[in-house]
Amino acid sequence: MLDQEIKIVIDYKRCIGAKCLNCVDSCPREVLDWDKEQKKVVVVNFQECLLCFACEEACREDGNDCYKIEGAIRKEFQPAPRIDMWGGAREVVPPISV
Amino acid sequence: MEWKETLRTDVLIIGAGLAGLKAAERAKRYGLDVVIVDKSTGRTNLSSVAGGAIGVVAGAWQISNPFTLRSLTERGILGGAWEIKYCKDQRMEEITAMEEVPLQDELAEFGCVNPRNMKTYGPYIRMNWAATGPLYHYVQKVGCKLMKFFTVTDLLTVDGQVVGVVGFESRMGHFMAINAKAVVLATGGAGNCWARNNTPFRSTGDGHAIAYRNGVVLNAMEYESFDAWIIAEKGIPNYWIPPSYARTMGNVLNAKGEDFLPNYIELGPKATLKPGDPFHIKYGTPVIDVVATIARAMAMEVHEGRGDDGAILVDFSNVPDEVWYSEPKGIAFLHLMRDFDWKKKPVHMYPGALGSYGGCKITEEGETNLPGLFSGGEVAYGEDLKYTNVFGTRAGRAAAEYAMNASLVEPDPIQIKEKKDYLEKFLSRPKSTDGDPKAIRDAVRDLSMEKFGVLKSEEGLIQGIERLGDLRKVASEKMYASDPRELRMAFEVESMFDCQKMHARAALIRTETRGVHNRLDYPYMDNDLWVKEIRIQKVGDEMKLSTAPIRRGYVEIPKGRFPIKGMYKK
Numbered sequence: 001m002l003d004q005e006i007k008i009v010i011d012y013k014r015c016i017g018a019k020c021l022n023c024v025d026s027c028p029r030e031v032l033d034w035d036k037e038q039k040k041v042v043v044v045n046f047q048e049c050l051l052c053f054a055c056e057e058a059c060r061e062d063g064n065d066c067y068k069i070e071g072a073i074r075k076e077f078q079p080a081p082r083i084d085m086w087g088g089a090r091e092v093v094p095p096i097s098v
Numbered sequence: 099m100e101w102k103e104t105l106r107t108d109v110l111i112i113g114a115g116l117a118g119l120k121a122a123e124r125a126k127r128y129g130l131d132v133v134i135v136d137k138s139t140g141r142t143n144l145s146s147v148a149g150g151a152i153g154v155v156a157g158a159w160q161i162s163n164p165f166t167l168r169s170l171t172e173r174g175i176l177g178g179a180w181e182i183k184y185c186k187d188q189r190m191e192e193i194t195a196m197e198e199v200p201l202q203d204e205l206a207e208f209g210c211v212n213p214r215n216m217k218t219y220g221p222y223i224r225m226n227w228a229a230t231g232p233l234y235h236y237v238q239k240v241g242c243k244l245m246k247f248f249t250v251t252d253l254l255t256v257d258g259q260v261v262g263v264v265g266f267e268s269r270m271g272h273f274m275a276i277n278a279k280a281v282v283l284a285t286g287g288a289g290n291c292w293a294r295n296n297t298p299f300r301s302t303g304d305g306h307a308i309a310y311r312n313g314v315v316l317n318a319m320e321y322e323s324f325d326a327w328i329i330a331e332k333g334i335p336n337y338w339i340p341p342s343y344a345r346t347m348g349n350v351l352n353a354k355g356e357d358f359l360p361n362y363i364e365l366g367p368k369a370t371l372k373p374g375d376p377f378h379i380k381y382g383t384p385v386i387d388v389v390a391t392i393a394r395a396m397a398m399e400v401h402e403g404r405g406d407d408g409a410i411l412v413d414f415s416n417v418p419d420e421v422w423y424s425e426p427k428g429i430a431f432l433h434l435m436r437d438f439d440w441k442k443k444p445v446h447m448y449p450g451a452l453g454s455y456g457g458c459k460i461t462e463e464g465e466t467n468l469p470g471l472f473s474g475g476e477v478a479y480g481e482d483l484k485y486t487n488v489f490g491t492r493a494g495r496a497a498a499e500y501a502m503n504a505s506l507v508e509p510d511p512i513q514i515k516e517k518k519d520y521l522e523k524f525l526s527r528p529k530s531t532d533g534d535p536k537a538i539r540d541a542v543r544d545l546s547m548e549k550f551g552v553l554k555s556e557e558g559l560i561q562g563i564e565r566l567g568d569l570r571k572v573a574s575e576k577m578y579a580s581d582p583r584e585l586r587m588a589f590e591v592e593s594m595f596d597c598q599k600m601h602a603r604a605a606l607i608r609t610e611t612r613g614v615h616n617r618l619d620y621p622y623m624d625n626d627l628w629v630k631e632i633r634i635q636k637v638g639d640e641m642k643l644s645t646a647p648i649r650r651g652y653v654e655i656p657k658g659r660f661p662i663k664g665m666y667k668k
Contacts, residue, residue, distance in 0.1 A: 021269055025247065028142045028298035029335060034583065047436075048335045054141045054227075062139070062246075 006051070006071040008032075008043050014066035015041060023067050026058035099266065099525065099582060101518070102274040104509070107133040107243075108501045110263060110278035111494070112250050112305065115143035117475025117486045118284035119233040121494025122242045125282075128498040132242040133276065137249040137268065137586060140234055142298045144286050144453070144476065145486065146227045248274070249586045250304075252517045253281065253312045253471065254509040260312075260470035261507040264517045271582035273521070275514050279501035280470050282493050283309060287454035287476040288322075288597045292551070293543040294450035296328050296338045302590040303597030305477035309458045310596050310641075314466045316634045317646075318479050320604035321455035323614045324552045326392040328450035330409040334436055336450055339412075349373045349413040350392075351444065352399045353406035362395035362664035363388050374416045390614045391663075393449040397552035397616070398664055400448065411444035449552050455479050455614065456604070459633065464493030470504070472497040524579040524588045533576030535587040541569055542594050550602050555618045559606045563599065570595045603643060604632045611662045621665040629655050 008031075010023075017040060024032045024041055029048040032041055032055065051069065059067035108130035111118045118134055125132050134140075238244050250265040254275065262277040288303025289295040310316060327339040339348075352358050359381060360371060366382020377385045385392075396410045457479040464472045474493030475486040527533060549562025573595070579585035610624035611617050630645040 018269070021247075022139055025269075026139045026141045028147045028300075030299050036581070047333055050147070050335055050337060052147060052227075054139075054146070058139050058141055 006069065008046065008049075008055075009068045009070050010041055011066040012040055014064050016064050017041065020063045022058040022063040023055040026054040028052065028054065031055075099271045099273055099522075102267075102272045104262075104275045104277050105133065106277045106506060107131045108278065109133070109280050109282065109494075109497050110135070110276055111282045111284060111497075112263065113143065113284040113286055113475070113477075114140035114234065114244060115284060115286050115475060115486070116145035116230050116233070117286075117477075117490030117493070118282070119230060119237055120487060120490035121282045121284055121472075121474060121497065122237045123233060123240070124491050124494035125498035125501075126237065126240050126242050128502060130498055130501055132237075133245060133278070134237065134242055135245045135248040135250055135263075135265070135276070137247065137304070138298075138300050139246050140244060141227070142300055143230070144289070144297050144301055146230045147298055249589060250276075250285075250308065251521060251589055252308060253468075254513055254517075255312065255468070256507050256510060258469065259507065260468050261509050264514055266521060266582060266585065268582045268586040273518050275509060277506055277509055279504040279506055280472060280497035282464075282497045283458065283466075283471060283473040283477055284475045284490060284493070285477045288594070288601075289451040289453065291543060291546050291594045291598050291601075292322070292451035293540075293547040294328060294330070294336055294448065296325060296336060296450050296452050300590070302593050303454070304590065304593040305473070306454070306457060306600065307593035307596040309466065309471075309473070309477070310600060310634065310636055312468060312471075313636050314468055314471065314473075315459040316457060316600065317459045317631045318604075319454075319456035319600040319634055320608050320615050320632060321479075321613065322451055322550075322601060323390070323453045323455060324393045324397075324449035325452040326389065326396055326449050327412075327447055328452075330407075330446040330448040331438065334438060338450075338452070339447070348417070348445075350396075351411045351413060352404040353411070354404060356404075358399050358404070358410075359392065359395055362391050362398070364663060393552055393614070394616050394662075395664060396447065396449055401553055401618075405448075407446060409446035409448040412447050413444040414440050415442075417441065456601070460489070460493070462492070463496040464489055465496055470500065472500070521585060521589070524577060524585055527576065527578035529578055529580060530576050532572055533578045535577055535579065535584055535591050538569060538573050538577060539587065539591045539594065542566070542591065542598065545569070546598055550598065550605065553616050553618050554605050556606065559602050563602050563606070566595065566598055566602070599641065600634050603641060604634060607643060607645075608632060611665065616662075616665070618665070621662050621667070623660040623662065625655055625657055626659060 018034060021034055021041070024034055029045070029050060031043060031045050031049045033044045034040075035042045053069060056067055056069055059065060109122075109125045109132045111122050111125070111132065111134045114134050114136035118136075122132050122134050136143075245267075247269040248265055248267050250263045252264050253260050254262040254264055254277075260281050262275060263281060264273070264275045266273045283305045285303075285305025285308075287297065287301050288306055289297030290299055290301045291303055295301075306316060306319075325338060329335070329337050329339065349357060350359055357371070357373070360369075363381055363383060365371075366378075368379075369382030370379055372380060381388075399405055399410055400408055454476055457477045458466050458473040460466055460473050460478045464474045464478065466473050466478075472493040474489040474491075478489060478493075479485075531537070545562060545565055549558045549565070573591060577588050577591065579588045605615060605617075608615055608628060609617065609620045610628045611621055612623050612628065629648060631648050633644050633646055635642050635644075
């Protein structure tokens with residue numbers, strides 16, 4: 001379990017909504033949606049979130065910088081030395097000759 | 099929705115994934131006007147979110163061992179075998195191109211000093227954004243126009259020559275035609291046509307469908323790659339597990355707690371079969387050579403009633419902490435934030451759709467059979483990033499050279515109006531429960547998983563095609579779109595229908611098991627009959643399927659029938 005809760009925080013005062021939708025359309029898993037009745041961006045499916053930060057980045061670069069994913073501890077997860085990703089494939093002699 | 103004035107350009111690129119961006123970058127070198135359109139923001143394509151494939155593109159594995167015969171036949175991509183030559187020749191050149199001076203600033207921003215050793219798991223989980231991100235910024239900096247939120251719905255043709263596209267903007271809501279000298283189709287795959295998938299929601303095979311409707315020859319559509327290591331836990335996204343956890347560490351078990359992989363894999367001579375050993379030591383074979391077999395094995399175990407809750411189990415208890423919390427760092431995060439400790443209990447997994455091996459039939463230069471239409475990447479059976487990187491570039495280059503010698507041909511206004519009417523039909527329909535595009539999409543996705551999943555059979559395929567037809571009938575009468583965003587989804591659903599029909603019909607006639615194509619009723623690989631590719635083309639209103647001998651690459655194919663281990667019962 002993490003000691004911090006991860007949540008999506010949207011500053012609705014700054015959000016320009018339907019004119020932008022960069023965050024909604026940047027999500028690969030439909031976590032966000034545009035609510036037509038409430039006229040605001042809503043988190044509909046946080047369960048599917050992959051923490052890819054595409055939404056945050058899209059808002060910062062192309063939107064109004066009003067969107068943050070809070071609580072994601074990024075520094076604690078340091079890359080460890082890489083292990084052999086392809087499990088010995090490197091040792092195989094290629095049968096393909098050119 | 100209003101109509102905007104036609105945009106004119108030299109080269110139009112559909113899709114801002116790696117193939118599209120590479121094509122744009124190359125075409126721009128010719129000093130032409132380049133427009134890239136993307137139905138989303140250009141950040142959600144498979145190239146940007148897929149896990150780790152760029153590591154294969156750039157990594158040492160690729161340099162020393164471009165492709166083994168086994169990994170090719172393993173996946174069954176016979177139709178694309180000749181492409182290996184080009185990938186082999188050009189791949190490193192394309193990776194080197196990313197190190198060139200103009201890209202350095204963008205690369206540095208992503209923490210990539212040396213693309214050959216790309217830290218693909220950088221600050222984000224979006225590993226491949228480390229490759230597409232720099233290009234995404236770079237192509238815009240050199241003057242390519244990126245139009246986001248623009249969905250291309252059809253091609254415009256004059257006398258069989260492609261002269262542009264028609265589509266709509268899904269945010270503000272307007273129709274627009276784009277008149278271009280050359281068009282590059284780089285729309286990616288169709289993974290989201292299956293309920294279980296590890297692709298972005300926008301991967302719905304739009305390019306396959308657009309190509310099909312315009313008479314482009316498609317081939318190898320029966321091959322949809324299902325990756326084995328996709329999580330099947332409630333409350334956790336269907337996410338792909340990186341090799342460091344699953345491929346070298348985890349123990350794959352069925353509901354009885356047995357390691358079933360030896361029943362399916364051809365074990366190497368030095369296989370130890372000791373739980374806890376890395377994969378290639380345990381089974382004596384590199385995992386890359388048996389990826390399709392593992393997916394088949396998992397599905398067979400579940401099919402034969404040895405699964406747990408429709409999935410198999412992977413025990414990660416022996417994964418050391420430093421690996422757990424390392425690459426890619428987000429994965430550990432993802433389950434920790436959902437209070438799921440994988441080290442304490444086995445994880446449910448089941449294969450999910452990952453990439454399309456089928457698509458537009460292209461030449462070495464990325465040309466399709468329509469003059470003016472070029473294609474690269476997953477939509478042209480470039481199944482992963484090494485193809486995408488190379489064939490995206492080749493399509494961009496060919497399109498630019500074509501555009502240099504071509505002049506703009508004015509599109510036919512009647513044709514534009516027809517295509518607009520087709521879209522307005524959805525907007526004019528009333529709302530109904532049957533016609534909700536999201537509900538129809540989910541029905542197609544569930545149907546595909548059930549009937550066109552990892553294991554196929556004649557009966558299932560025929561039933562599936564019938565049910566797909568029924569769904570399409572309802573959709574053609576009732577599917578509505580109340581706003582431009584819903585219109586995009588309605589269009590995606592239409593694409594999925596075409597795509598899945600092509601997939602199922604091609605799978606039905608390939609009466610053998612080969613690579614990622616598994617037929618329960620034909621559990622053998624038939625090299626006497628099926629060293630062929632299946633081509634699909636629309637002739638009139640009919641879907642015509644034909645077979646043709648494959649163009650051979652470096653692959654030598656032994657004659658005979660080969661029973662598939664674990665699947666073939668005496």
